[in-house]
Amino acid sequence: MADYQAPLKDMSFLLHDVFDVSTLWPSLPHLADHVDPETADAILQECAKIAEQEIAPLSRNGDETGVSFNNGVVTTAPGYKEAFQTYVEGGWTALGGDVEYGGMGMPKMITALHEEMLCGADISFSLYPGLTAGAGLSIAKHATEELKERYLTRMYSGEWTGSMCLTESHAGTDLGMIRTKAIPQEDGSYKVTGEKIFITAGEHDLAENIVHLVLAKLPDAPAGPRGISLFLVPKILVNEDETLGEPNNVKCGSIEHKMGIHASATCVMNFDGATGYLVGELNKGLACMFTMMNFERIGVGIQGIGAGVRSYQNALEYAKDRLQSRGLSGVKSPEKPADSIMVHGDVRRMLLNMKASNEGSRALSTYISMKLDIATYGEGEEKTKADALVALMTPIAKAFFTDLGFESAVAGQQVFGGHGFIREWGQEQLVRDCRIAQIYEGTNGIQAMDLLARKVAGSKGELFSVFADEVKAYIAETTAQNMQEFIAPLSTALADLEALTQEVLVKAAANPEELGTAANDYLHVFGYTAMAYIWAIMAEKSFAKADQDEFYVSKIKTARYFFKRMLPRTQSLILAIQAGSDVLFDIEDELF
Template sequence: MADYQVPLKDMNFLLYDVFNAEKLWQSLPTLAERVDRETADAILQECAKIAEQEIAPLSRNGDEVGVSFKEGKVSTAPGYKAAFDTYAQGGWTSLGGEPAYGGMGMPKMLTAFHEEMLCSADISFSLYPGLTAGAGLSLAKHGSEALKQRYLTRMYAGDWSASMCLTESHAGTDLGMIRTKAQPQADGSYLVTGTKIFITAGEHDLTENIIHLVLAKLPDAPAGPRGISLFLVPKFHVNDDGSLGEQNQVSCGAIEHKMGIHASATCVMNFDGATGYLVGELNKGLACMFTMMNFERIGVGIQGIGAAVRSYQNALEYAKERIQGRALSGAKSPNAEADSLLVHGDVRRMLLNMKAMNEGSRALSTYIAMQLDITTYGEGQAQQKAEQLVALMTPIAKAFFTDLGFESTVAGQQVFGGHGYVREWGQEKLVRDTRISQIYEGTNGVQAMDLLARKVAGSQGQLVTVFIDEVRAYIASEQTTAMQEFIQPLAQAVTALDDLTQDLLSAATESKEVLGCAANDYLHVFGYTAMAYVWAKMASVSLLAPADSEFHASKIHTARYFYARLLPRCQSLISAAKAGPATLFDIDDALF
């Protein structure tokens, strides 16, 4: 496997040239006090070092050794504890946290790149601090001051980590069916009883305490999701002076033996009358947990990007060095036994697919991160618009990026040929690790339904109009001759998305099943269209660069490739989305 190299130049290009992050930060008073270009550059450079030098080297052994389970205790792979300590001591566990509780309060545009670096280095490692960051976000927004002072400060310090406990054996997507109970106590605490499965980082040896955010119901709670509450349940009780007391009635019953992410502990967690503390309001727990889940869904999307980037780097290095066959147009290296794989059109197709999708995904992720920053720190109409775009884009970030990420890891494996299927090159690990990203934090089918049924149909198309109006305004502002090769197909793609949206909303008045049948195709049409938008932005900046800039020349060529060979995928997706529900539902269940 090629040594991981953080694409810092591309990250800086997106921050400062495409999205004018420095100007945005200065326009938002809170961020203006925290971050400038010098600070941001230092953060990215130092994060790149720890990702490349400390975390990436653990990935191979972490996959092969995995985590071990004995007598209720989980041990992580060799080197993980030392790497996590180095990571925490560097302050990385506090990067996006609230400054009032020890966090650095950095914008999402920076923390998203930090997440990508960790995921490219090792998805398994990234999950431990990633879950803690998400839990910290939920606790900061919904927790009481006492809970934040006692627990959040230690989570930001990296002394304690966190998990989120939602899923039960009978209740995955349908959380309204959960059976975990919380019994109120006279002192204001609750006794939480139940079993949760698939709990990432539920038990491990990286931190001295683990803070579980647990969904449960009071005995008299309303049925379904309206009766869910959220509780903070620590592994160890915390004394008034902040020291750790006895272990709570929380235990790990088993760990899962998984297809991938072997170095991440995925646990069965038992709560046997464990003391917990209410986070937010009673029966409003799902809303509190969604603060974390939406963070994690975007983070899982970034996992797809991170894995795809590593796949591309591996495959490109291999394709350059591997000699095999001759170019159809004649030998390119006549003095060698064969030409490199790069002379073959199909290999170039796979590599350029990866390159175009990776750079487009990173750009779209940065655009979404920018909306999150405006949502958090902005005000007025700009903030309202950003909130609408975040709601619209969150399921796209999770599902589209992970679908493309898995496609790219498989494509990288294909470039390697047989060597991609055996363990020595490490490429098959990326395929295994990335597959879960399409499943957890809400399967990609659920994300598609969230987009089309809840966000698009639920707003009668108004959320889509916010995005389409922005893109059309951009198109109107970019009417130079040089940009027409990108602007014209972008305009066609946006019109096609608009038409598809209206067609599906109209058809759904006759049959709601239209939404479920078209959701996956619709999400991908939206994803490619949104990616075309950010590729146009990157092309516009690159066209103004010096003619001898290889970086910008590569951007322009890759943008042309995206528009010529990837954006046309929308045509078949639109046809499928419009096909209607009959072909899915007219077949009797017995005929499957």
């Protein structure tokens, strides 16, 4: 298995050439005070070191050993505690945090690239700081000043970690069905009772305290999702003098035995009259939790990118070294008993699919991160448009990137042939680890419905128009002759997506089942079209420097591959959508 190498050159290309942060960040007052391009480069370089040298070497043994459970105590795999401490000492847990409570206040454009490196190194490890960052975001946005001072500062310091407790055995996607109860107390706290399952980092030995964000209902709460409130429930209670006090009534009942991410503790958490504190307003907990969930959904999408990158690096090294047969057009390495498998068209197809998917996903992720930064720190019309695009693109980030990431993991395994099925090569671990990314934080089918039903149809096409207008403006202003091989198919893809969107909305007005049956394919048509937009921009920026570095030549040729071999996937997806919902619902349940 190849040693993980952080793709720093590509990340630098995106920040400096594609999105020009030297102009962007000074236009956003908060960011202008906290980050500049040189700082960003230094942060990413240091992150690459810890990802490559401290975290990546743990991945194989972490998968083999996993976490252990003994009478409520969870112990992480050997080396994880030490690596987490090194991570904390480097200040990484504060990277994106609110500066008023000890965070560094870095933009999402940086933290997203940081997250990708962690995921490429080891998805299991990345989940511990990832859940903490997400919980910290919800606390920073919705909690009282007292809770922020008491808990947020210690989470940013890395002394404490965080978790998100939503799911119950009978309530997954339909959170309105949760049974966990919260009883008000005279001192303003609540007693929280219930069981939560599938809780990532719910218990472990990496930090001295864990801050759980728990969804629960008061006894007199309205039915359904309108009656959900959010509570901060610490593993260990905190005294008035900020020291740790008595253990709270929170216990890990067991850990799950999973297909992958073995080194990540996935816990059943039991709350038995545990002391909790309200975050946000009563019965508005779902909105508060969605602050964290949307953060985590983008983060899960980045897990797909990290897995895809690691798979590509592994497969490329193997393909260059593996000698099998001769090229169809003639012998390429006569001094060797066979040519490398790089001479075979099908191997090159798989490698280029991975390369184009990874680089396109990273660029689109950085684009979404940029819009999130503008939505957070910008003003006026730009902020409004960015808000709309973030809402529209979040389900695409989660579902499209993880679908492509899993495709790349499997493709890498295929390049290895039989060795890809053998544990000692490590490639099969990637397939197992990244499979969960298509499932948790809202399955990809739910993400597709969120995109089509809530974002596109729910806004009557207004959110879609923000995206379409931006792409049209780019097409209109990009007149260079050498760009037409990209602009022409981008124009066609956008026109096809517009026509498809209108067709689905018209059909859905008469038959709402059209939304559910079209959603998954629609998300992928949208994803490939959005990726085509970003690949066109990358090609344009690369033409300007193609005579300076082969990196830019590779970028142009990879863009060409994407447009000729991957973007056409939209055509078969469109035909499937146009087939309609009748063919699904004409088959009675008993005939399945």
